Amino acid sequence: MRRVLVVSAWILLTIGCKSKTQAQKEKAGTVPANPAVFDVEQMTEADKARYHKTLSDFFDSALIRRGFNGGILVAKGGNILYESYHGYLNPNRSTDTIDAHTPFHLASTSKPFTAVTVLKLIQDSKIALQDPVTHYFPAFPYPAVTVEQLLSHRSGLPNYLSVMEDKSKWNPKQMVSNDDVLHFLEQYKPAPMFKPGSRFAYCNTNFVMLALIVEKVTGKKFPRYVKETIFDPLQMTHTFIYTPEDSGKVVMSYKPSGALWVNDQFDNTYGDKNVYSTPEDMFKWDRALYNPAFIRQSLLDSAYQPHSHEKPSIHNYGLGWRMLNLPNGKNVIYHNGKWHGFTPAFGRLIDEKAVIIILGNKMNSNMYNMARKAYDFFGDYMQTKVGGGEEEGEARASAAMAMPVSDLKPAPRPAKKTVKAPAAKPARTAAKTSAKKQTQKSGNKKAAPAKKKATAVKKKTKK
Structure with missing residues (x-):
């Protein structure tokens, strides 16, 4: 089930569209500044519609139609330009729609x-x-x-x-x-x-x-x-x-x-x-x-x-x-x-x-890619010239992670609860695991030569 939410006046009011009177009072110090109140950039309805159409086409084709289960919101200057929700709390049943x-x-x-x-x-x-x-x-x-x-x-x-x-x-x-x-x-x-x-x-x-x-x-x-x-x-x-x-x-x-x-x-x-x-x-x-x-x-x-x-x-x-x-x-x-x-x-x-x-x-993981590619709808973020961003994993590895190196130079800047944990999977070795089985366990990844795979498994075991 798919639904696309259109920005309405009540949403802007709820998230704090600051009135001129309120701003004057805050400046004068007669009322405390409210962190939930902020100015909204003026945009024409035509500009909003153009952004919405572009973003809708972009997300529909490369994310939503490929099994996306969740919510998306894109905004600029306090204006919600695109907002959409898809799927279910439990993707295996159709009774609890995400909203x-x-x-x-x-x-x-x-x-x-x-x-x-x-x-x-x-x-x-x-x-x-x-x-x-x-x-x-x-x-x-x-x-x-x-x-x-x-x-x-x-x-x-x-x-x-x-x-x-x-x-x-x-x-x-x-x-x-x-x-x-x-x-x-x-x-x-x-x-x-x-x-x-x-x-x-x-x-x-x-x-x-x-x-x-x-x-x-x-x-x-x-x-x-x-x-x-x-x-x-x-x-x-x-x-x-x-x-x-x-x-x-x-x-x-x-x-x-x-x-x-x-x-x-x-x-x-x-x-x-x-x-x-x-x-x-x-x-x-x-x-x-x-x-x-x-x-x-x-x-x-x-x-x-x-x-x-x-x-x-x-x-x-x-x-x-x-x-x-x-x-x-x-x-x-x-x-x-x-x-x-x-x-x-x-x-x-x-x-x-x-x-x-x-x-x-x-x-x-395509959620990361789509978010990054969407940057270029608002400016030149060089998406065709730079690599992907850093994604945070469960990070159980203890080895230090160096920043990825790029040929491009950066811009100059100034009582405890007991639960039953899932059973541990048996350790694999290269001697007992064939290239075919390795392919099955790694999903879409191609099978690597046994010697190289053995090294990879050994490194994983050390983490």
Whole structure:
């Protein structure tokens, strides 16, 4: 079932179209600035219709007709140009249609919420970027790691998704909480990946620790604090951070085949993931990031600056945001994600104040490609000349990940719950696995020579 929603006046009012009287009152200081109120760029109806037609043709042909299950929203300057919902909460039945009120797991697209929460506490002088983590947790066994290094993935911390898979140290039937991650690191002191600050390595442990720091500073559980300081003020009424109390109430995810993606012991941690939201709420989030009443612009500017320069690349990471810094001066601030079958894409074009939001619950890596290609509808984002973006996976690997190298030069810039976990798959070896079986297990990938495949399997086993 397919439905396309047309922008209406009540949507614009709901997300905060600021009146002239309201703006005058705020400027005069007679009423507090409202972070959910913002200006909307003036666009003619003809321009809106042209954008809608172009975007509709684009998404229909290359995404929607190819099994897409979820929601899409594209906007510019506060104007929703295209919004569409397709499929079902359970793609194997046709009784629970996805609509504008369906919240999807954001996977690593949750990280910017954690980052902005920390930046707002920095704005209030309750946290400092150069604070060591031991300032908040004295027993933390990596004394040189700072808040800034957590935000920029330059801490070198071991990835909890890898080290806590050791069955001799953690029962795989026991759900992992943020506190469990901290206690595990304190107890077992797994080796760091590298010296803090020396390189970039995308690591979910960083944002689990940031959520714990927020809890330590505010005295409130992270899901509640983010709700009170971000979701509620921005009127993001269908957005929340998952906790065990939400079990059985949230949308599940599915494999491309339609098979249910079973949860595992890592599904309760937050900060690195577990925000659920809708395209319309994510649109409100994008708009708020242009409003100094929500957060000081200078702080956001620092978050949008590249922090890793070991290798030249147009791809980089700031403070909780990925970025694409193109040689023609164009910049994209974005954060995609991947957790189980959720593959959200969220791209922000700062120059045009445009945003592309694609959320869904059936694994579909084409969502990333379509979001990226849509950039060029708003400016020259060189999509025929640059490679794809960085996608966030479950990232259980502990090896440091270098930024991809490009021939192009970047633009110059200034009580615990027990669940039964899925059975582990038996290890494969090249000697026991034929090239034919390898092809079947790897889907559409072509069979590699046995010697090369053996090396690949060996590397996978080490992760």
